[in-house]
Amino acid sequence: MLTISSHAPDGLPWHITTLRNAGGMVVTIMDWGATWLSARVPMRDGTMREALLGCPTPSDYLHQSAYLGATVGRYANRIANSTISADGKTYQLAANQGAHQLHGGPEGFNNRRWQIVRQAEQEVEYKLDSVDGDQGYPGNLLVTLLYRLEDDNTLSISYQATVDQACPVNLTNHAYFNLDADHDDARHHRLQLNAGHYLPVSSEGIPNADLKEVAGTSFDFRQPKTVAQDFLQDEDQRAVKGYDHAFLLNSTDGEQPAAELWSADGRLKLSVFTSAPALQFYTGNYLEGTPAREQGVYTAFQGIALESEFLPDSPNHPEWPQPDCWLQPGESYQSFTRYRLTAV
Secondary structure: OEEEEOOOOOOOOEEEEEEEOOOOOEEEEEOEOOEEEEEEEEOOOOOEEEOEOOOOOHHHHHHOOOOOOOEEOOEOOEEHHHEEEEOOEEEEOOOOEOOEEEOOOOOOHHHOEOEEEEEOOOEEEEEEEEOOOHHHOOOOEEEEEEEEEOOOOEEEEEEEEEEOOOEEOEOEEOOEEOOOOOOOOHHHOEEEEOEEEEOOEOOOOOEOOOOEEOOOOOOOOOOOEEOOOOOOOOHHHHOOOOOEEEEEEOOOOOOOOOEEEEOOOOOEEEEEEEOOOEEEEEOOOOOOOOEOOOOOEOOOOOOEEEEEEOOOOHHHOOOOOOOOOEEOOOOOEEEEEEEEEEEO
16 A cells, blocks of 8 residues: 655655555555654554654654664665775775765665555565765666565565676665563663674774674673663773674574564564674664654664674675675675564
8 A cells, every 4th residue: 555745855755655464563664765664563462562663754754863764775884984995996985974984875775765666465666776976886786675574474675786886785774673562761672692793893883803702791692681781881882882783693594583682571572584694783872862753752772773784894804704795797686684573
């Protein structure tokens, strides 16, 4: 079902698509930024619970810098000094976080109109053309993105891309989850991450050390624990005011959960499955002032992001133990992430 309201920066209406499954779950998605707006889950007591943070209206998404629910690219996360190099050539990318580039630049994919290719009751497919030189990146890039809502309350996001020049590609969704009915401080959630290593970063979010083992640190989520338990207990966290770090996953077959998150009341569970090599775990340290769906604004730590991706600044770190993030002409970038919401 398609509804239209108001107008986007390009002067055209926003297009909001609603997906529904047999169990009554309802997901809404907007073509501006291919943005995941809402996920309403039927609970065992007959109520519906919203699992995502979101803004009151489509236009409010233009007045926030948290990337709420947006599809980000060409390269999610940060690239140090906004530079990449290949075959002896250096490319200067568009900076938008000091000297660095974050989430594809000031006019990244979150700020674009995605074209609806097709839609049905339980899925919608978008495409986006990114021209040579867009935000400083080489080559013409064609992206297709499929959102599909399964009957087991799984929202799957499948990404595919091709290029005509070698270019790093790293696409993700920046949804913020709060599984509690009152959307209180998300640090009360319990989290489990299937990851043995994390990547330390500077106060600017730029990797500044080798991958570290999580064992014996506040970053050990191999067994479920509340996010609050070890919050700000070490310098790696304090540098960025909480958790805002990439975790190298133990498995990328998409069969085992990369992460599981439980509401504070234990009544709603999120399981994340992905083919990506890493997850960025972010505790919403800078959410303060973001327009809130219910009323007013969000506070810091009110949502948790689990972004499936390559490690940050990967184009400049070929030594890291993950697949090559550089997409070559004739190849196809393919990645998927599945978010399963289970009432318990």
